[in-house]
Amino acid sequence: MKTASLLCLAALGVASTSEAATQFEIKNRRIEPRQTLAGALHDAQLPDEQVTAVISALEGVFDFRKSRVGDQFRLVMKNGELDFFDYRQSTVDEWQVRRDGEKYVGSKRSIEVEKQVSLVSLEISSSLYEATLAAGEDPSIGLVLSDVFAWDIDFYRDVRKGDKAKALVEKFVSKGRVLRYGEVLAATYEGGLVGNKRVFRYVLPNGEANFFQEDGASAKKTFLKSPLKYAHVTSSFGSRFHPVLQYVKNHNGVDYGTPIGTPVWAVADGTVVSAGNAGAAGNMVVLRHANGMETQYMHLSRFGDGVRAGQxxxxxxxxxxxxxTGRSTGPHLHFGLKRNGTYANPLTQKFPRADPLPKELTADFLAKAHDLAQQIDAVSVAAVAGQAGPPPTATK
Known part of the structure; x- marks a missing residue:
């Protein structure tokens, strides 16, 4: 017993001596504004020759021009010398430098990402955003759904309490965490105002993917319901008391309240008539469309890449x-619509659908849509507003 105790003490003594001989230090840092990676390493008090070694090891592995403010890195120092370095931009973008004898070797960390097909079920009590949170989903799925139903549903004006939405969607998952959503394969919406909508994604022979209804009719229309994914109408079409001019004046369009910098869509295919400053309208884009239609987008902060007359x-x-910009009392988008030179109310227009699926593809589409319909109907709505936890998922 005494001998065993002495052996244990001896083992403890050896461990203590080893720990005393090897000293580790870990430094966690971030890239600061106007700071390069090399500068950040110097500021972390890494010796000059080791800064050079790290940069050299990452050459050809990491594009230093893509270093961003807020990127995280970690230095593991062993007895005052760098033993390990890792640099992280996101959950799937991480680079490492390891010591290998007398040299350092850089590499991009391989992170396993799995693609799953899952059913997302939502029931709306107040807004699509709140419904996604109640279902345990990332709010970005709301943007995905608003994109799919952009021709039929204005997700600010048309949503009602009790509406239900389901989507069979790709999820890219790493270590149990959803990194992002992929393609929506099928989606349904049961709305108190808009009725029931049901669409399926189908890839055409030329590789282009579009959404179609169950009978093969296109889910797309010639015009979108709104030039914005999310926005609320702050001023409707018609006569109103102008907040700046202080008198009653025709309001030839619709105002959408939205933060500065919100992306603005072209509501239909067309040609840019003008893109520039237009006085009271501020920065404005005018588009000409088929059948004598014209749309106007006013009070813009800036234009999209390459948007100019004739494009x-x-x-x-x-x-x-x-x-x-222009004569404006606050951040918003003014959207105007003309039919054959006369202003019309954008909110009351009825537009035709795009061309249906070619007849020779109908049988193939119907078979694939039937399979997707069975999957999306297999699970009832499980994400009730206010209920904690994610909905069940179907994976294939």
Missing amino acids: RVRQKQVIAYSGN
Whole structure:
């Protein structure tokens, strides 16, 4: 017993001596404004020759031009010398430098990402945003759904309490955490105002993916319901008391209250008539569309890349960003619509759907839509507003 105790003490003594001989220090830092990676390493008091070694090890592995403010890095020092370095930009973007004898070796960390197909079920009590949180989903799924139903549903004006939405959607998952959503394969919306909507994603022979209804009719219309994904109407079409001019004046469009910098969509395919400053309208884009239609987007903060007179634009292309320029009392987007030169109320227009699925593809589409419909109908709505926890998922 005494001998065993002495052996234990001896073992403890050896461990203590070893720990005393090897000293570790860990430094956690972030990239600060106007700071390069090399500068950040110097500021962390890494010796000059080791800064050079780290930069050299990462050459060809990491693009230093993509270093961003807020990026995190860690230095593990062993007896005053660098033993390990890692640099992290996101959950899937991480680089490392390890000591290998007398040299340092850099690499990008391999992170396993799994693609799952899951059913997201929502029931709306106040807003789509709140419904996503109640279902344990990332709010970005709301943007995905608003994109899918952009031709039929204005997710600020048309949503009612008790509306239900479901989407069969790709999720990219790492270590149990959803990194991002991928493609929506099918989606349904049961609305008190808009009725029941049901769409399926189908890839055409040319590789282009579109959404179609169960009978093969296109889910797309020639015009979107709104030039913004999310916004609320602050001033409707018609006569109103002008807040700046202080008299009753025709309001030839719709005002959407939205923060400065919100992306603005082209509501339909068309050609840019003008893009520039227009006095009281501030920065403005005017688009000409088929069948004598014209749309106007006013009070913008800036224009989309390459948006200029004569350029062709596609529906859903970001043509500008909302702002507060010109005769404006606050950040908003003024959206105007003309039919054959006469202003019309954008909120009351009825637009035709795009071309349906070609007849020769109908049988293939119906078979694939039937399979997707079975998956989306297999699970009832599980995410009731206010209920904690994520909905059940179907994975394939």
